[in-house]
Amino acid sequence: MWAPRGVPDPPTRFVGRAREAEDVGRLLAEHRLLTLTGAGGVGKTRLAQRAARSAGLLLRDGACWVELAEVTSPDVLPYAVAEGLGLGPVPPHLTPTDHLVGALHQRELLLVLDNCEHLAAACARLAHLLLDRTTGVRLLTTSRLPLGPGAERLYVVPPLPEDASLALLTDRAALLSEVSWSRDDLEHARAVIRRLDGLPLAIEFAARRLRALSPGQLLDRLDERLPLLSKGDPVAPERHRSLRAMLDWSHQLCTPAQQRLWARLSVFAGSVPLDAAHAVWEEDPGTGGGTAPEELLDAVDGLIDHSLLLTEPGDGAGRRYTMLETVREYGRDRLARGGDLDDARTRHLMWFRDRVLDGHHRWAGPGQAGLLERLRHDLPNIRHAMEYGLRDGAGPARTHAALDIARGLQWYWTATGTTGEGTGRLRRALAVTAPADDDPVVHAARTRAMAACAFLCVFPADLATAGRLADEAIARALADGDRGAAGWADLVRGLAAETTGRPDVALAHLRASLEHFEAAGEAYGEQQLLSILGSTLWAVGRLEESAACVERGMRIARALGETWHRPYLDWVLALVRITERRLTGPDGALAHARAVLEPQRVFADPRALALGHDALAHCAWLLGRHHDAARLFGASDACWPREETQIVSYRTDPLGTERCEADLRAVLGEEGYALARAEGAQAPPDEAREWSIRFAVDVGK
Known part of the structure; x- marks a missing residue:
């Protein structure tokens, strides 16, 4: 995927920096790495926005803005840049930086990294790599200190005259x-x-x-x-x-309540919902003697009046609040000097633990799109909370909370195609909490986390780790009587067996998984299992059984009110109908492929988009629409997380993909085929999705 984040549009007028903006624009034309440095609060970000907006107009691929103030770990830096560029997950055979280089080596782009000072060494390494291995990428960074690469041109932003x-x-x-x-x-x-x-x-x-x-x-x-x-x-x-x-x-000038709130809100890494603010601010949480909500509102209003707290649009549950980084640092210093930093950070950790687990428990029902949006808003704080809970000396309660967050994000990482970060976080949480495994509560949570990590490891095809974790998880789950966890572990074992070419073993594990989910009453696990079992049965030619599995999964989805996973059930039915050569009509392959794509107007699940385009490409080929087929394959290429192509359940080999592509080359010619495929791959994701949906509607009539 390629959907770079544009330069933010400031809410207030740009004043007094016209000459500096011209200077920066000139330097950007002359140098590939320009760092705006200077004191905190001197206006580096605002000047960078103005210059980047103009400079991006002169480059083929424009400008991409990546905000780093909320990135707390150097390890997250390449993921944050990839998110800013709208890229898919990191393939298993590449490092995150190699993934960025591969995506950028043919681009003509201005990449802006804002607030680099706390990640200066990591930003310097990344900048050096991009300068060395790309030709059309220019970097504009803002930092309170130079980054250090030899090619760096510094521009010290002066105070305003x-x-x-x-x-x-x-x-x-x-x-x-x-x-x-x-x-x-x-x-x-x-x-x-x-x-x-x-x-x-x-x-x-x-x-x-x-x-x-x-x-x-x-x-x-x-x-x-x-x-x-x-x-x-x-x-x-x-x-x-x-x-x-x-x-x-x-x-x-602030009241004592406003001062307390200022200090307490400084532990947040991003924007703050009102209920989270109350959780870190109230005097005696959970005892019934805490501060009243109206007192918090008065303090919030006061900080907004003092211009210490800013408001921004909410996530469907009300406004959110944020602080300028300098203001946040001041509050954090006050908090540390008062000896309250650990208390506030612990409350922050526990609140986001509860928020993530609440979303995890409610995931298999209505409102999934809202839950995803809420987690996207919360992600900087969630990462910040996990880092605190997993640091040395955090203690059992905090490390357990961080483990709960990591396992509670399983569906977020799956739905957004960010399984690489998910597996990394879960592995670290499992390692840190291992000493507390004799605690029954921690033991049960670690079993579920193992199953979740095993599930996520399947996507980048890390089958050795997936199999090891699944084997350990199922042994622990059966010993503890946790049939739900056993169901997820057996599901992973089935996927691993299928991927290694053992369909009979795969079917045995998947059917065992179904029994575990039925015994545990985990309907959502059953729904997920039925889509995978259905795709496995389709792959070995048992079409009627495959369709029956999917129809049963659809009934569960409708009963739950679930919408994110349902497209995967439609995708399996599309495969069955393609194999049966039933392409048109209300139950034809085109209709089911369209049902895969239409929900992505809300979810933008890269995997589902790739699968929907891919199924439609096969339909187009069978209908003799060769150019459309090649273009659809290209759209699929652009969306598909590369590490998932090795998974048999997500491959379309039984459809004769190789024969299809050979036929398209023969009909269109190598150049025509390549151009058509590139046309689909280069289309913006939203445009490609809508074109594919129109194709399914028009041809399926």
Whole structure:
């Protein structure tokens, strides 16, 4: 897949950086790696947005923006960049960086990495690799310190000059109230911005105060505080000390409740839903004596008024809140100095543990699209929570919580095609929690986590690990009487046997899995199993039994209200109908392939998209629509997570794929076939999906 994330559009006007934007644009044309460096709050991100928007217009593939402030581990860096580029999962035979190089080596693109300072070494290695192994990729990074590669061109973003600072102060103040200043007010305003060293972030804070204070009153308060509060680290840049002074002053203007909330919200790595804010803020959670929700709302409103907390659209469950990174760092420092950092981070961990497990338990029912969207919003915080729970010395309760999060994300990683990250997180969680395996609760959770990890390992075709984990999980599950976990483990054993060419062994394990799920009453496991059993039966030519399995799975899906997995059942029926040469009509292959694709308007499951395009390609070939068939194969290529092509259950060899492709080459010619396939592969995913759906509708009439 290729769907790069565009440059964000700032909500407020760009003020006072026209010359700097021109300088950056010129340097981007001359250098392949440009780093905007400077003090925190000096405006590096805003300048990068402006420059990238213009520079991207001059490059064939535009500009892609990747925000790194919420990425806490160097290991996650290549995954974050791949997500920003809209790429599929990392193939098993490639490193994440090799995967990026393979996707970018023919692109002409500006890749922007924002907020690199905490990942400077990892960003430097990635930048060096991309510069060395691509020719059309340019990098623009923002960081408080240089990254270090020899080809790096530094541009130090200066503070705003006085006239531009005054323009910024006036512009932001006018957003809140009418600005009508006297000559004295203007002189006082100039004195204020001089005190703030031309730092845009500090000016933004000051502008908020001008709703209640005149410029002269604002200047008086700065005069009272700056001499004392600027005495921080003597080796730090002056503007850092001035910014801290501004933040110290803002902190003093907050009520005790607002101060507490500011500090407590600093443990979040991304945006914050209101109920999560309450979980880390309330005085006595779970005892009935905690703080009231209206007190939290008052504190939230106060921080928004102080411009310390920003709002952003929600995930269907209300607004979310976020902080500028400098504000977050200040709050975290306050929290650490007060000795409350571990308490707040533990509450953060436990809240997201409960949120993930709630989503996991509700996954097999209505509202799956909303659950996925919620998890996408929460992912930076979820990663942050897991890192805290799995660090050295975290203790049994925290490591167990991190394990619960990792296993609870099984369907998120499956549905989004990010099984590589899932297996990595689960393996680490299993290793860290091994010493506590004698605890019955931890033991049961680890058994389920083993089964989940084994399931995810099948997708990148890591069958050795999948088989080992599945064997261990089923032994533990049967010993403990957990038939549900045994069902998932036997399902994996069946997939592994099928993939290694042992269909009889595969069918035995899959039927055993079905018995376990029936005994445990796990309807969703049964639904998943029936699609895999159906595809296995189809692959060995037992079409009636395959269709019967799928129809039974459909009945379960309808009863559960499940919609994400249902397209996989339709895909198996499409295969059966193609084999039977029943292509048109309400129960034909075209109709079932369309039913695979239409839900992806909501889910955008890369695997399901690939399978739907692939099934339609075979239909087009059988109908003599050779160009359409090649184009559909190309669309499938673009979506298909490469590591999954080795799985027999997801291959279409029984359909005669090799013969199909040979026939298309013979009819279209090698060049015509390659061009048609490339046309499908290069189409934007949404466009390819809609074209495929129209094809299924028009031809299936």
